[in-house]
Amino acid sequence: MGQTTFDIEELLFKHLQGTLLPEEAAFLEAWKAEKPGNAAFFSQLTAPAQLNEKLRIYADNDLESARKEALSRLFPKRPAYHWWAAAAVIALFLSVGGYLYYQKSTPPAISQTIIAPGHQGAILTLANGSQVQLDTIQNGVIALQGGVTAKIVNGTLHYEGKPAGMLYNKMSTPKGRTFQLRLPDGTDIWLNSESSIRYPIAFNGPDRKVEITGEAYFEVAADPEKPFLVSVADKTTLTVLGTHFNVNAYDNEAAITTTLLEGAIQVKKVVLKPGQQALLDANDQLQLVQSPDMNKVMAWKNGLFDFEGATLQEVMRQLERWYDIDVVFEGPVPDIRFGGKMTRGIPLNEVLEILKGFEGADFTFHMEGNRRLIISQ
Structure with a gap:
C-alpha cells in the first residue's frame, strides 16, 4: 500500500x-x-x-x-x-x-446521572462590552462594529471590512464547548473547552497580536510583512510565521505546551521545527521534545480523547473541561496509567464505564448532585 x-x-x-x-x-x-x-x-x-x-x-x-x-x-x-x-x-x-x-x-x-458530551458553542464579547451567545447560530450576521461585519458561516465566525480604529473582540468557550473562528487575515483558530482568545477585528498595526488562555490550534495565514504574535496566558509570547501549531496553556497543567505541525515558530529564544514540542514550566524553564505524539496532541480537535500513557488525574482534567464537571479525589489518588483512544461524543457515564474496565482500575466513582464526581479507592 x-x-x-x-x-x-x-x-x-x-x-x-x-x-x-x-x-x-x-x-x-x-x-x-x-x-x-x-x-x-x-x-x-x-x-x-x-x-x-x-x-x-x-x-x-x-x-x-x-x-x-x-x-x-x-x-x-x-x-x-x-x-x-x-x-x-x-x-x-x-x-x-x-x-x-x-x-x-x-x-x-x-x-444514574447522564451528562451529555460537550458541543460547539462560545461567548463573543464585542468591542462595546456586549456579549453574544454563539451556541445555536449556524449562519447569519451577528454584529456590526465600526464598519466591520461579524458573521457566522457554517458554524465558523468570520469578519469582513475595515474599522476606523483598533477594536477588540474576545471569544470564550466555557466548559463543554469548542468553537472555530477565522481572523480578518485568514488565520483559522480552533478553541478547546474553557479557553479564550482576544484579538483585533482588523490588523492595522505592524504586527498581528492575539492573546489566549486554555488551549487553541492555529493555522496562521502567511504574511512576511506582519509577524503573528501569540501572548499565552500572560506568561510568554510566541513569534509565528505561516504555520500550524497547537498551544495548551491551562492553569492546572504542569507546563505551557507548544507543538509545531508545519512552518516555524519561536518560543522564547528557541525556534521549533515541524514535529517538535516546547514545554515551558512554572519556573520559566524551557524543555524541547523532539518527537511528541502528534495524534495525542491533536485528538481534541479531531473529536477524540487520547489517553495513551495518561494518569488518572490527567484523564479527569480532560473530562472536567469537556463534561463541565468538578472532580474530587477522596483519599490517595490511584496510581494508574491508561492507554488508547475513544470518541468525545458519548455521555460521561459511558466514558466512566470504559475507564472502570481498564486493567488495574481499582477505584470507584459516584456523583454528588449533577456535576460533582467523587473518586475513591
Whole structure:
C-alpha cells in the first residue's frame, strides 16, 4: 500500500460512529484488502451477532467483572491493537442497549446521572462590552462594529471590512464547548473547552497580536510583512510565521505546551521545527521534545480523547473541561496509567464505564448532585 494518509485507528472508530467521509471509507476498504488479517479483524470488530454472543457469556457475572472480562477477552489474539477497539464496541453497545445483559436490580451510581458530551458553542464579547451567545447560530450576521461585519458561516465566525480604529473582540468557550473562528487575515483558530482568545477585528498595526488562555490550534495565514504574535496566558509570547501549531496553556497543567505541525515558530529564544514540542514550566524553564505524539496532541480537535500513557488525574482534567464537571479525589489518588483512544461524543457515564474496565482500575466513582464526581479507592 502507498503512503498512509489516514490513521487506521481513527477510521475504525469513525466507522463505528457512522461518520466516515467517502475518501476515508475508500481508504478503509483498501486497508481491509491489503491483508487477510485486516479484513478478519474488521469483521470481528463490527459483527454484532458475534459480539452479542460474547457479551451474553459475561451476563452471569456482576457488572464489574463483566466489564473487565469484555475488555480483556473481546480481542484476545490481537495484542498489537490498542484496548480502545474493545472499548469502542462496548461504548457502541451501551448506546444501543447491548449492555442490558448486565443490568441488575440496582444499577451503579455512575449510570444514574447522564451528562451529555460537550458541543460547539462560545461567548463573543464585542468591542462595546456586549456579549453574544454563539451556541445555536449556524449562519447569519451577528454584529456590526465600526464598519466591520461579524458573521457566522457554517458554524465558523468570520469578519469582513475595515474599522476606523483598533477594536477588540474576545471569544470564550466555557466548559463543554469548542468553537472555530477565522481572523480578518485568514488565520483559522480552533478553541478547546474553557479557553479564550482576544484579538483585533482588523490588523492595522505592524504586527498581528492575539492573546489566549486554555488551549487553541492555529493555522496562521502567511504574511512576511506582519509577524503573528501569540501572548499565552500572560506568561510568554510566541513569534509565528505561516504555520500550524497547537498551544495548551491551562492553569492546572504542569507546563505551557507548544507543538509545531508545519512552518516555524519561536518560543522564547528557541525556534521549533515541524514535529517538535516546547514545554515551558512554572519556573520559566524551557524543555524541547523532539518527537511528541502528534495524534495525542491533536485528538481534541479531531473529536477524540487520547489517553495513551495518561494518569488518572490527567484523564479527569480532560473530562472536567469537556463534561463541565468538578472532580474530587477522596483519599490517595490511584496510581494508574491508561492507554488508547475513544470518541468525545458519548455521555460521561459511558466514558466512566470504559475507564472502570481498564486493567488495574481499582477505584470507584459516584456523583454528588449533577456535576460533582467523587473518586475513591
